[in-house]
Amino acid sequence: MRPEKKYLVQEVSEQLAKSEYVFLTDFNRLTVAETAELRGQLAAQNAEFHVVKNSILNTAIKEREMPCIEDALDGPTAIVVGGPNPSEVAKVLIKFFKDREKVEVKKGVLGDKTLTKDEVEALSKLPSLDELRATFLSLLNTPATQMVRVLIATPQGILNVLQAKADKDGGAE
Known part of the structure; x- marks a missing residue:
């Protein structure tokens, strides 16, 4: 693997390591302004939104021995990590994506459990x-x-x- 890719895998792996959860989203139709707005809303929850190349994310996931989410790695993918409260972060994502009707959450990982899109939405409805x-x-x-x-x-x-x-x-x- 080239040094640049190793560096990117290491960066993504560090992002995954600092969070007990990760939400995979599609960002295909988001504008730069909408992405900045979403990042701002997530920052209020101490969460981060990162656009990641699927091959880099897949390698980082395998290195971290995370649950299998390879089936969600089709098309443009962004990850959302960080923040102490995954349900609040899920609320921000679901509300933002429903308001824009452009993109959606693909999948999530919470601890050792893989979450479907519907389970992430259910998580967002928790108090x-x-x-x-x-x-x-x-x-x-x-x-x-x-x-x-x-x-x-x-x-x-x-x-x-x-x-x-x-x-x-x-x-x-």
Whole structure:
């Protein structure tokens, strides 16, 4: 392999190594301005969009022993890597591509699992990590809150009955 290709394979391999996921997209009909816009939206999620030659990507994937995605390496391919939250990155991609109706996600890899286009779209519909944390915390707090309400309800009920009786007795005089 020529030194230039080795360098490119090494660069792509480093990009793949720094991310727990990779999304393969078609970029064939994107303009330069649209690509810059997409890169900006992905940068907000700490993700990156790179146009990669299929042969270079295929070699890097084999070197990293990633799941097989060779069937998605037809036509122009770009990769999206990085960012701590793959579902948020998938949301950006899916929304951008649906708004433009030009390109689409071909495939994805999350950890050791290969994702189809439909699975990437399902990933994009998941709540954000912050929303999941908030939901989880509310689930943990619910039993404690309900227990406190039960413990407080009995004395309050007795006080309400006594107060009502006192009002009734006080009003009779």
